[in-house]
Amino acid sequence: GGIIIPDTAKEKPQEGEVVAVGPGARDEQGRVTPLDVKAGDRVLFGKWSGTEVKIDGQDLLIMKESDLLGVVA
Numbered sequence: 335g336g337i338i339i340p341d342t343a344k345e346k347p348q349e350g351e352v353v354a355v356g357p358g359a360r361d362e363q364g365r366v367t368p369l370d371v372k373a374g375d376r377v378l379f380g381k382w383s384g385t386e387v388k389i390d391g392q393d394l395l396i397m398k399e400s401d402l403l404g405v406v407a
């Protein structure tokens with residue numbers, strides 16, 4: 335037996351534009367690793383990724399780079 339999941343149940347990725355990025359992520363030794371994405375990149379991310387915030391009346395998402403599915407060329 336197996337589980338069959340119809341296409342309608344699949345999570346569709348969302349697309350957005352990176353507005354700003356931080357200096358990078360810290361590794362176990364405390365060193366900062368630069369991010370691969372930059373402001374202006376178009377990215378794909380999961381529907382439930384990130385944390386929604388409202389800044390200056392604008393709805394934004396804050397998320398880790400590891401939550402991104404890819405960069406759209």
